[in-house]
Amino acid sequence: MNKAPLLIEMDQIKEEESHKVSGIRPSKFSIVSRLSVQDLQSAWFYVQETWKSGMSQAALNIPFVLALGANSGVSAAMGLTTAFIAAFVNGFFSGSNHSIYMPSWTITGWNYVLTQQYGIQILPLATLVSGLMIYLISLFKWHHLSDYIPQYVIEGFYLGSGFLFLILYSDYIFGITDNHTNVGQKLYSNLIEMYISYYERGDLYNVLYTVLIFMFLQFGYKFHRPFPWVLLTTSFGLLIGNLYPTEKCLRYVYGNTRLQFNLIQINELDLGFESIFEIIQICIPIAICVTIQNLLCARGAQSLTEVKCDYDQETFCVSFANVISGLVGGIPCCASSRMYTLNIRLRDINKWSSIINACSIFIFYGIASQFFMNIPLYVIAGQILLVVYQFPPWNYLIKLYQTKRRLTLFKCILISWICYNYGAMYSTIIGCLHSLFLFAQKMSGAASEIIVNTDHDARRSSYIEKEQHFDDDLPKVDGSYTLYRFSGSINYININNHIIQIKQLAFTDYIIFSFRYVSVFDEQAIDKLAIMIENLMKSQHEIYLTGLHKTMIEEMEYNSFFKEFFVLCHDKVKTLGQ
Numbered sequence: 001m002n003k004a005p006l007l008i009e010m011d012q013i014k015e016e017e018s019h020k021v022s023g024i025r026p027s028k029f030s031i032v033s034r035l036s037v038q039d040l041q042s043a044w045f046y047v048q049e050t051w052k053s054g055m056s057q058a059a060l061n062i063p064f065v066l067a068l069g070a071n072s073g074v075s076a077a078m079g080l081t082t083a084f085i086a087a088f089v090n091g092f093f094s095g096s097n098h099s100i101y102m103p104s105w106t107i108t109g110w111n112y113v114l115t116q117q118y119g120i121q122i123l124p125l126a127t128l129v130s131g132l133m134i135y136l137i138s139l140f141k142w143h144h145l146s147d148y149i150p151q152y153v154i155e156g157f158y159l160g161s162g163f164l165f166l167i168l169y170s171d172y173i174f175g176i177t178d179n180h181t182n183v184g185q186k187l188y189s190n191l192i193e194m195y196i197s198y199y200e201r202g203d204l205y206n207v208l209y210t211v212l213i214f215m216f217l218q219f220g221y222k223f224h225r226p227f228p229w230v231l232l233t234t235s236f237g238l239l240i241g242n243l244y245p246t247e248k249c250l251r252y253v254y255g256n257t258r259l260q261f262n263l264i265q266i267n268e269l270d271l272g273f274e275s276i277f278e279i280i281q282i283c284i285p286i287a288i289c290v291t292i293q294n295l296l297c298a299r300g301a302q303s304l305t306e307v308k309c310d311y312d313q314e315t316f317c318v319s320f321a322n323v324i325s326g327l328v329g330g331i332p333c334c335a336s337s338r339m340y341t342l343n344i345r346l347r348d349i350n351k352w353s354s355i356i357n358a359c360s361i362f363i364f365y366g367i368a369s370q371f372f373m374n375i376p377l378y379v380i381a382g383q384i385l386l387v388v389y390q391f392p393p394w395n396y397l398i399k400l401y402q403t404k405r406r407l408t409l410f411k412c413i414l415i416s417w418i419c420y421n422y423g424a425m426y427s428t429i430i431g432c433l434h435s436l437f438l439f440a441q442k443m444s445g446a447a448s449e450i451i452v453n454t455d456h457d458a459r460r461s462s463y464i465e466k467e468q469h470f471d472d473d474l475p476k477v478d479g480s481y482t483l484y485r486f487s488g489s490i491n492y493i494n495i496n497n498h499i500i501q502i503k504q505l506a507f508t509d510y511i512i513f514s515f516r517y518v519s520v521f522d523e524q525a526i527d528k529l530a531i532m533i534e535n536l537m538k539s540q541h542e543i544y545l546t547g548l549h550k551t552m553i554e555e556m557e558y559n560s561f562f563k564e565f566f567v568l569c570h571d572k573v574k575t576l577g578q
Contacts, residue, residue: 050353054355055360056228056231058361060386062361062372065361066250067079068104068105069331072103072112074111075120075257085328087354090351091353093313095317099300100336104290105336107286107289111123111331122269125269125279126279135323138316143314146299148439149435152412153415158300158393159413160417161419172377174207176202178198213379214385214386220232237379238371241371249375250375258370261328263327264329293425295314411431448501449484453483481510481511482511484502486498489519489520491522499528513545515547516546530565
């Protein structure tokens with residue numbers, strides 16, 4: 001067994017140290033050093049370590065990939081094309097750990113609208129435009145908003161997605177294809193009616209075989225996780241499907257589908273200015289949704305592996321993947337699931353596993369598609385049940401229950417309910433707005449310290465109960481004064497509470513505002529602070545400012561009152577502590 005090179009996902013210094021330890025020196029393979037390939041030995045090591053995970057992931061993803069292509073109003077083959085390109089680009093450029101790229105399931109509605117209105121030729125162009133828009137999003141660093149999404153929102157997204165996948169692919173369990181051969185049509189008014197129809201028309205033996213496949217995978221996964229049990233069931237499906245052909249197979253659902261590439265044909269599109277404008281309008285929400293879904297999956301992978309994601313690199317990766325996908329006739333793509341890890345925890349392994357995933361798609365549904373399309377639906381359904389079972393964050397939910405964080409658990413379940421009923425993006429946006437509201441409530445607290453001196457014998461007011469400590473450059477004043485010491489940030493959220501506290505101060509001859517412990521303030525807070533100080537001066541208060549440094553003064557001078565305050569009233573108001 002070859003010795004593993006010590007060079008996983010660290011900075012350049014650690015990578016160089018690992019080269020010294022393993023004795024591997026840079027060579028002609030350094031051009032692909034992002035994959036940690038330095039020579040044939042290290043390349044062969046990564047292939048050996050990743051073929052099981054990559055091929056298993058390809059087998060698990062194919063049902064979703066085919067369905068997403070068909071549900072977008074184009075062919076299932078375009079879903080395969082997108083999955084191949086996306087997985088290959090993800091392997092080279094991803095900034096995440098264990099997030100797998102394939103067609104995005106959150107935007108199939110917009111895809112379908114575009115294809116129905118302008119034809120299937122428009123979708124590759126929309127994919128290309130969306131990729132460029134995602135790149136613009138990365139330039140403005142909007143993707144870093146994902147840093148502020150709470151964990152319960154992300155895990156609620158995964159929980160709701162798991163139930164959504166279970167409903168969408170439950171027809172396979174009964175050996176029928178209602179959800180996949182009737183795109184754009186609503187066949188049932190509710191779930192009860194749908195399952196009654198499945199029971200009456202379905203094959204109960206198919207249900208039994210599906211459950212047996214799922215139990216075999218689940219118990220095998222528990223018994224010996226590193227073994228590729230998924231590939232074993234796929235091989236079983238290949239054998240049975242080709243020796244004993246049945247109509248209840250992938251070929252019956254999607255026909256003779258195989259991987260194919262068709263370069264974008266822009267000159268064949270006859271679009272006027274209004275049509276182009278409408279397409280761009282639709283591409284904007286597509287780009288936003290793809291970015292959000294991609295970052296949610298990256299955050300999910302980060303929580304799974306406890307390896308921090310490079311969001312800048314990840315957003316560039318999804319942008320580049322969509323541009324390439326559009327050029328070769330694909331549809332919008334992004335990270336859509338957590339990798340079937342097989343105990344793999346390292347980012348370099350993840351990159352190679354994604355590339356093996358792409359190569360497996362090429363082999364399974366490019367070269368040997370005539371055989372793989374014969375896999376029975378009960379094998380596919382059993383594998384889908386495994387994905388659905390592993391998709392939700394059960395450990396996270398159990399931990400919330402055990403630690404009695406019932407409110408957070410309720411929020412997570414509520415987010416999943418919204419995701420299932422109204423869509424992943426609505427659930428994410430609602431969850432983020434709620435968390436933002438709670439954050440704003442906490443930030444609205446006015447952190448301050450108030451010291452009142454009425455008789456030249458400094459004493460604290462009831463606002464604080466600590467020992468007296470003056471570390472401000474206080475002016476020499478003759479009379480009573482109040483020192484109001486701001487602490488932390490002064491922002492548009494908490495400035496109103498600061499103003500309320502200042503209005504409640506007892507009357508003194510002088511009011512001294514200390515900014516010594518202020519870390520940052522924004523423009524809106526400065527404007528409101530200026531109005532307050534101006535009103536205090538009109539009510540015969542003498543105002544002093546202390547603890548201001550040069551940068552603060554320059555920022556405050558953008559307000560006209562403070563500009564006059566510092567320039568024209570310099571003799572009257574002393575600014576100290578610069």
